[in-house]
Amino acid sequence: MDNKEIEQKLESKNVKPTAMRTLVYKTLAETGKALSLADLEQRFEKVERSTIFRALKTFEENFIVHPVDDGSGSVKYAVCDDECTCNIHDLHVHFYCTRCGRTRCMKELPIPNIKLPEGYTYDNAQFIINGVCPRCD
Amino acid sequence: MDNKEIEQKLESKNVKPTAMRTLVYKTLAETGKALSLADLEQRFEKVERSTIFRALKTFEENFIVHPVDDGSGSVKYAVCDDECTCNIHDLHVHFYCTRCGRTRCMKELPIPNIKLPEGYTYDNAQFIINGVCPRCD
DNA sequence: TTAAACTTTGCAATAGTGTTGCACTAACTT
DNA sequence: AAGTTAGTGCAACACTATTGCAAAGTTTAA
Numbered sequence: 001m002d003n004k005e006i007e008q009k010l011e012s013k014n015v016k017p018t019a020m021r022t023l024v025y026k027t028l029a030e031t032g033k034a035l036s037l038a039d040l041e042q043r044f045e046k047v048e049r050s051t052i053f054r055a056l057k058t059f060e061e062n063f064i065v066h067p068v069d070d071g072s073g074s075v076k077y078a079v080c081d082d083e084c085t086c087n088i089h090d091l092h093v094h095f096y097c098t099r100c101g102r103t104r105c106m107k108e109l110p111i112p113n114i115k116l117p118e119g120y121t122y123d124n125a126q127f128i129i130n131g132v133c134p135r136c137d
Numbered sequence: 138m139d140n141k142e143i144e145q146k147l148e149s150k151n152v153k154p155t156a157m158r159t160l161v162y163k164t165l166a167e168t169g170k171a172l173s174l175a176d177l178e179q180r181f182e183k184v185e186r187s188t189i190f191r192a193l194k195t196f197e198e199n200f201i202v203h204p205v206d207d208g209s210g211s212v213k214y215a216v217c218d219d220e221c222t223c224n225i226h227d228l229h230v231h232f233y234c235t236r237c238g239r240t241r242c243m244k245e246l247p248i249p250n251i252k253l254p255e256g257y258t259y260d261n262a263q264f265i266i267n268g269v270c271p272r273c274d
Numbered sequence: 275t276t277a278a279a280c281t282t283t284g285c286a287a288t289a290g291t292g293t294t295g296c297a298c299t300a301a302c303t304t
Numbered sequence: 305a306a307g308t309t310a311g312t313g314c315a316a317c318a319c320t321a322t323t324g325c326a327a328a329g330t331t332t333a334a
Contacts, residue, residue: 128262191311
């Protein structure tokens with residue numbers, strides 16, 4: 001994915017494509033995995049933690065990435081599909097490998113429909129499966 | 138639930154029922170909700186954070202409580218059913234109310250069976266539903 | 275084209291959660 | 305009762321997430 005494309009992508013979601021944001025997005029997109037703030041920080045030492053943090057927050061607010069709390073202690077972020085608005089229909093299962101610590105979006109597995117008891121309403125969900133991925137098996 | 142019962146309960150799970158542990162268990166059982174370390178700390182100011190922390194860890198290791206990471210930033214703990222061994226069959230959905238911040242075990246809703254792609258194995262899962270509970274609606 | 279206004283970035287500081295080492299005390303063993 | 309083991313309290317620390325502020329960069333608009 002080249003920079004032009006990324007810039008267009010960000011603009012289409014009403015986020016000004018600064019150099020830092022483009023870099024953060026590019027890393028997330030190319031890695032194809034959910035990455036934490038610390039993961040990103042390591043990949044480009046020169047960039048400030050808070051800058052990355054704010055980029056992620058901006059992305060999150062504009063449905064460019066979605067957060068995944070896989071229980072590893074830090075929230076990770078993964079790029080959304082184009083049409084994603086992060087509502088209940090866009091949600092999918094995430095797989096957390098307890099060996100390598102990598103988190104993968106299972107976009108092919110939407111979150112199953114749940115019938116809650118009377119009186120409960122919901123608009124979001126997290127479904128994390130913990131196990132061992134093919135690479136670690 | 139009186140102290141005798143709690144002591145028996147803990148003993149049946151091979152945990153020595155000290156005063157602190159009994160207190161922590163009692164609070165969790167009576168509240169009937171998932172509580173975080175900070176929640177518990179607030180309820181009895183005199184007890185040390187680390188003591189509660191270690192009680193919870195001990196409980197967790199012995200399948201007396203199960204952890205719930207509801208995305209609120211701190212892990213909560215809820216009492217297990219009697220026969221629970223915290224394996225995949227004992228898992229259930231948790232409901233996190235985004236208004237009041239309370240987390241409830243939906244024991245009546247077991248985690249649905251998921252067919253993962255080839256090569257993945259799993260032994261644990263967290264399914265958190267975020268929304269508004271009847272009390273807050 | 276230049277000043278004002280706004281946005282983004284870097285830095286430093288802070289709050290909160292989770293966790294551990296160590297010393298003291300309580301409980302259990304023989 | 306002395307020795308051993310387990311539990312508790314305290315202090316310290318690591319790490320994640322987050323914010324205020326000032327400097328740098330960008331955009332707007334006279």
